[in-house]
Amino acid sequence: MSLKPFKTIGIGVTFSPNLKANIYEASRLSLMFRSKLILIHVGEKSSEKEIQFQSILEPFIKEGLNYEIVFKSGNPVEVILSTSEEKKVDLLILGALQRENFLKYYVGSIARKITRQAKCSLLLLINPSIERIACQHIVVNGLKDPKTKETIASAFYVASHLKSNRVTIVEEIKQEEIAVTVEDDKSLRKATILKERIKLRETSRINAIVAHIPKALTKNISIKSQPIFGKQGYSIGHYAQIARADLLVMNAPSKMTFWDRLFPHDIEHILTELPTDVLIIQ
Structure with missing residues (x-):
């Protein structure tokens, strides 16, 4: 039985309220799986941004985290997908969105496009935490x-x-x-x-x-x-x-056809309302 370990973990990072929690989750997982972590930022490189990322990563760098920060301008979907391929990412982490006034989570349009096109496994996080759960x-x-x-x-x-x-x-x-x-x-x-x-x-x-x-x-x-x-x-x-x-693990859907978009594939039900964190194995 072939088993592909997660040698390289990738995560798209934006300056959102969840930035620290997302980086903490990705860094912890990278240490647990003994993987390299690739932070992908869609945008221009600047020393201010780099310092901010480094300061959040600091506790994990002390534990021996192997990481790289990639800055690239362009369309978010294309940048995240192309960087994931270039850097040979095995597991890409994406954040879910929360419906207003509801404890319900779903996959936003950018993350959904990435989910449909990614060639690597995906981890959809509904509620990233600074403290490990x-x-x-x-x-x-x-x-x-x-x-x-x-x-x-x-x-x-x-x-x-x-x-x-x-x-x-x-x-x-x-x-x-x-x-x-x-x-x-x-x-x-x-x-x-x-x-x-x-x-x-x-x-x-x-x-x-x-x-x-x-x-x-x-x-x-x-x-x-x-x-x-x-x-x-x-x-x-x-x-x-x-x-x-705490985690739902699913097969990645087979190649999407025109008909799959009209009649949703089983994974589409999950993306519309995430029951928990979801790992899609490619």
Whole structure:
């Protein structure tokens, strides 16, 4: 099973109220993953800006942070994407926006364009913090897809580095798989038996994936398999919210087509209302 470590972490930095919290989150992650940190600022270089970035980074530089600050003018989407490619960024951190007067978060237009076009993994942060908030519970998609093995392995790679103690693998099962109309006790029993068979099949498929993940990544972690029936993307987001997950790990969508834009892909449900921090594995 191929597992791509995060050797280089990138983050776009602007002089917003969240600047310090964003840099603290990115710096902590870079130290935990032993990665290089690339700060990408869309705009002209100046000594004042550099001094401000350096002063925020100071506590992490003392801990041995390997970092670089890139200043580049231009279109924010193009600058962040091109710099990420040039610097071989494996994980790009993006901030979410909060709806006014609501404790709800969504991905803004710039971040959404980057999410659709990025060739690296993405971490969408809903509430960056200066103080570290431990990531204890990770939820990861277990849907039947060629990318899922790598996504689940990546979830355990992240869990082991962040010292998380719980990973729940959620298999979203489409309602169409239970092609039984419930009209009486007999059809209800038939539907129930069919549901249980599908759950057993999905759980054994997930167990086979987990069995191939290096033991060093799964030790000391409580692992749960959770089959749920419902709409892909929406169901797992809702589950992550109810289960109070600290991080939701998802497959990156396959290449977007014209039709995907008309009929939203499962990841689009997540981007419209982020249930928690979201990691999209490319």
